[in-house]
Amino acid sequence: MTKQAVSTLSILLVFLFHCITTLAQSAAAPVLPANAPAQPANPPAQPANPPAQPAIPPVQSAKAPAPPALVPVQKGPTDVTKILEKAHGYSVFVRLLKSTGVAKQLYRQLNSSNNGFTIFAPIDSGFSNLKPGTINSLTDLQMTQLIQFHILNTVVALSNFQTLSNPVPTEAGDVSAGAFPLNITTARNQVNISTGLVNTTLGGTVYSDDQLVIYHVSKVLLPLDIFNPKPKPKKAAAEAPTPTASKPKTTKEDAPVSPSGAITTVDEAAAVSLSMHGMLESIGVVVVAFFVMK
Template structure:
């Protein structure tokens, strides 16, 4: 073929085939699309209590990055009527019990109808923690009388309610998430929530932890003087707490214009509560957190959406952004479920109380901080309980599906343009 010679004509059939291949690719599901489980459950008020349990623990974040799951959800009426029946569980019990309700396999009602006579052993999220010996992190699905399906531990503990009947299908996001209703909490072998309730662990003295760790004299003094240390200890039960503690150097680097130490005692207490999440997050969970906007204990004193922290990864480190300052976690001070304490490089100043001008934000010197006007006077309102996270207030549950649909639409357009172009060329 000489230089400048036109390329050989493209067969219309070849062009049509190529376009159809592109369209077929566009129709394939996105394998990386995750599902917001708490948002899915938000459409079903009968499971609101179970959804809040998930949202108040690291489990909801762990599920957001996974697909092909089956969630065994417990209706409100089938959960223990007294929160202490599971909130007082020692250590990681309640979190691991919730993980035990997440099957790492997509099971539809038709799959349950085809269970073998010997039953089916299915791995749960609890097995991935490494705390389950042998296959005790799995559940056994067996066919019962009248076409019922029973979920039980492979080796139930004496006296524990370690089995439940599947009540029916709740909803499904095909091949990503199947939600099945079960008649009660399913307890892994070796767990005894009732015993844990009668023997609650002693609270962790966070002030003593900081004194032993050294380098946190200012934070320890503020905790002791404010009286909020007792609040932190009271909140350790159930989902636990995560505390971000500024080092003495972090306090020393604050410019005098921030007037933190000049605040009234009740507003200092709000700043201290702003450093605490009402869930236990070990370092690994913080690194993989999916919903970056997290309520703090200070949120309880106002309303949902206020006094929140934005937790992300920046250059391989965990960054905590308040809207005024961005701090990083420098080390783990204490990590024993249900309490995690991390040192942070800066004092976390809430944007609801402080502001910073762009002119003062430089990399060469500590930025100047000034008090913002107090727009509302409700920071001191006594809390009832931590407000439900945004997941339970109508968040779009199809965000990942929307992204996949957008990708598909783009591929459709490309395929159609490709088809039209080559059909036109074939007619020339």
């Protein structure tokens, strides 16, 4: 063979080899649909990270009610109503102190004697928590007793409540019959008050001096004798007396009249005696007349 023929054969073999290689690669590659959508050049961007959740604030514990503000000691005459007005929050109790006249009594005794008092002053919310009509349904006497039930006729410091004997007497009245029982007990630094209908604790000191101390209470102290009185014992029905025979009474019309005009009474025995005496006199007169005629 000539060099030209060898060269042409070599070129032909290389071309065939290239064709076979291309066909083999095409058979191995996956067949794509004719109208397959073009793949996006770049994958979509990932969404931004969501904002961090705000930290949950810690749960705040319920705050204990703030102690009442201590009213400074008054200069001049001691006036309970002015003290409570300065303390704020006792407007209903102040109004009842004035309307019942208890405020004037306290003012007179505090400023003209050495008498001392302890007052449990209910805040306005204590009155608003009562059933509607509770206060307005009271008589004037009951209203006065209700206010006096909040007053002790002595000065009791916080450290001395444990020395009291129950029931504690109040200005409302005697406790011997159980009409106005006020029981006071202490547990550590807490002073508990019970009336039989209401249980509460002292909330703090509003005012304090040598003659007067006022404590804050959150409830109205309701005494048993006013809001839950005991039924009065029924008296046993009196037995009907056994009827007895009685002599007829002489009336004014039947009674003989004396010469002076006074009414006299004559009993039956005297009447019989007088009748017999008259009959004997008549018989004697007849006998005498009989002998004279002879």
